Amino acid sequence: MVDFRFDIKPLFPQPIIKVTSNLLPHTFRGDRRQCLDATSKMSEIIDRLGQLSATSQGLNKPVTTAQRLRMSENQTIYLLADPEAGNNGCVIGLLKVGTKDLYLFDEKGQTRKMEQSPSILDFYVHETRQRAGLGKRLFETMLSEEQWTPPKCSVDRPSEKLLAFLGKHYGLVRTIPQANNFVLYEGFFNDAASQNGSRNGHADSPQRTKNGLHITNSPNTQLFGATYLGDEADHQKRFGRRNSNLQQQHQHLQQPSLLQQITQISPNGRYGAPRPTCSMAEIIHSGSGSSSKSGGGGSSESNR
Numbered sequence: 001m002v003d004f005r006f007d008i009k010p011l012f013p014q015p016i017i018k019v020t021s022n023l024l025p026h027t028f029r030g031d032r033r034q035c036l037d038a039t040s041k042m043s044e045i046i047d048r049l050g051q052l053s054a055t056s057q058g059l060n061k062p063v064t065t066a067q068r069l070r071m072s073e074n075q076t077i078y079l080l081a082d083p084e085a086g087n088n089g090c091v092i093g094l095l096k097v098g099t100k101d102l103y104l105f106d107e108k109g110q111t112r113k114m115e116q117s118p119s120i121l122d123f124y125v126h127e128t129r130q131r132a133g134l135g136k137r138l139f140e141t142m143l144s145e146e147q148w149t150p151p152k153c154s155v156d157r158p159s160e161k162l163l164a165f166l167g168k169h170y171g172l173v174r175t176i177p178q179a180n181n182f183v184l185y186e187g188f189f190n191d192a193a194s195q196n197g198s199r200n201g202h203a204d205s206p207q208r209t210k211n212g213l214h215i216t217n218s219p220n221t222q223l224f225g226a227t228y229l230g231d232e233a234d235h236q237k238r239f240g241r242r243n244s245n246l247q248q249q250h251q252h253l254q255q256p257s258l259l260q261q262i263t264q265i266s267p268n269g270r271y272g273a274p275r276p277t278c279s280m281a282e283i284i285h286s287g288s289g290s291s292s293k294s295g296g297g298g299s300s301e302s303n304r
């Protein structure tokens with residue numbers, strides 16, 4: 001468990017607090033001096049937990065820092081503490097979520113732009129307290145506060161532990177292959193609400209031209225060309241199964257002008273630095289025939 005040189009109790013009047021870009025607990029009340037003191041301590045807590053999370057995931061730099069949260073407009077960190085542990089209390093876990101504008105493939109392989117899509121960005125429970133239900137407690141609090149449901153959340157390159165967590169607690173197993181590092185589950189695009197991804201989310205409906213081609217200004221379209229939106233049978237007749245479509249996309253990528261475009265929209269954040277392979281997400285992505293480095297819209301938080 002993570003303790004600090006200062007008493008965390010004043011910052012944690014309850015075990016789970018929310019922190020946004022002002023770097024103050026959502027419960028905070030105080031004058032200017034207290035505010036400065038609280039932000040400084042919160043920064044220390046966030047940086048420490050962010051670093052521990054990165055280390056446990058084998059990342060070479062943290063996805064979560066106080067500085068990044070301060071610069072963000074739509075991210076929230078949930079922190080779980082045990083204020084009564086030891087002399088000063090200790091912090092046990094962190095969950096960072098936010099909304100992202102993402103270009104995503106739906107179940108039919110059609111590109112959709114999802115605006116303000118709910119995303120799980122970083123999640124960590126201290127090693128000494130894992131598998132005791134604390135992750136679920138943190139996650140449930142987040143779902144209730146954000147008014148999200150699990151299938152409507154995209155997950156930024158989940159670790160094997162997180163994949164297992166989502167499978168166990170929420171029955172999320174079947175994924176929809178993507179060309180970026182976000183993992184989506186079946187149900188993401190379902191029903192009227194999911195057309196919006198969530199209360200916040202909003203999907204651009206694809207525009208169909210006379211010849212059935214779907215053209216948007218999305219990175220997927222820029223990279224792979226327009227997508228055919230005809231009936232499934234017709235689709236298969238024209239293009240064969242999705243694999244052969246992806247093969248065509250791959251050939252399309254060989255063209256120099258497209259390679260240049262890829263460079264121009266080369267990923268940042270999570271994509272920015274090398275990371276050891278061999279996570280389940282890696283298997284899912286390679287199984288879909290798509291490259292996790294081929295863009296697809298929406299910046300990942302780090303290179304998980």
Ligand SMILES: CC(=O)SCCNC(=O)CCNC(=O)[C@H](O)C(C)(C)COP(=O)(O)OP(=O)(O)OC[C@H]1O[C@@H](n2cnc3c(N)ncnc32)[C@H](O)[C@@H]1OP(=O)(O)O
Nearest residue numbers: 122123124125130131132133135136158159162164165168
């Ligand atoms: C977008 C991202 O943030 S990706 C990165 C996710 N974070 C990490 O991988 C960091 C290391 N892991 C952790 O911090 C934690 O394991 C978390 C946050 C994923 C889950 O928190 P926990 O408190 O362990 O979750 P909780 O106790 O509620 O649920 C337990 C379930 O999570 C999964 N899980 C947790 N730890 C493990 C593990 N070591 N191996 C496999 N599955 C695990 C399992 O499904 C487990 O159920 P089980 O014990 O019956 O097999």
